[in-house]
Amino acid sequence: MTLSPRVVAARALFKQHLDLCDWSALTPGRSRILDVFLRLATIEGYSAVTMRALAKQANVKAATIYFHFPGGRSEIVAQSLRWHYTSWGYAILEAIDRSTSAEEFWDALVGSVAKQQVSIPASDLWDLLVRMDRAGGFLEPEFRHEIDHWLDLCCDLFQAGAEALGFEVSRRKIRAVMSMLDASTTWSNWSGDPASLDAVCSEAIGLSRAILSALPVGDSVAGASPRRNATNR
Template structure:
């Protein structure tokens, strides 16, 4: 197996997954509703998202929303989460494709994660929904299963890069720790919205991520 195999295999798995998403029915009306869902959930919380609230946001009577989403709120939630991940994954794929080695791949993953986490508020909403679902189980089972799979694909990119860098041991656990730190960047970075400060925050995240790998894993010669 080549030195690039692990991360490339993980990247191909993610690319294949998002290529399977069917957006042929993604009309302008449906997209406006999805954006309304993300806006309401981000500003007021998931519980505030009702078909009536979505209707007010897009200036459409609630019953008319069902012509776009016959499955009601559950269908809106599933599609919004899928659409959010598609955008996140597409940005990640485009960023890492230009990297030349495993270390650069890892660093780019951290960079992308931190910047999107801070600059796209929907990411915090996404994380909060998943955390809340682990406690109360409010997501439809099929949605929970699909989103869990998508989250695993993202973690697989980090795992592939770590393996290609020669790290050995419980890589899954180390990656989980790193991702938890990255998801919480809004709290520990105390970012005030100054774009000029982003590079420093990314550098801190990269150093911390490598320190985590070194603290929890062994290194070997590939």
């Protein structure tokens, strides 16, 4: 990528964290349990997924689940969420690694996130569980810190992309962009037709640029416009 050092550094830290999750030894049995948990939690809700229901849907005995995951439900939750965000993260890397300019990088980043948000049901579950944990604190503390670090890395990637476009943005505005993308399934009304995903991505890109260009609340028109360099749109 011919991109700014800030973008390259943010991308490197993003990938470095993903590479810490080594799934090379993931057995088919463990993989099936993780996939079934995410599917059930997406359809029925997190609280409704009991170990008995999970065992039945995975077509295994409850003892088999504990063999694969001695930590029980809390371990399954953590590993399922980790499994999802690493898959999500590598898809983002694949998209942005084809970028050769700041504009391409931003559009690829936003478009890829929007595409995954609407087409992968577990994405909404992931967001929901993270929000629920803020209120209820059901995740293990160590894993909660991992999630917080992961979200910071995502923010860093978006902020680096926005700054490469020439915007001076606060963390608050970056979170506004990310919240808009989290809600893609709500505002896009995606029909489920893969052919229409490009339209969703284009709309997300347009919305993201509008958020970056918006004046912060309380700022005057005279001093709040984002600083853009001469080569950027």
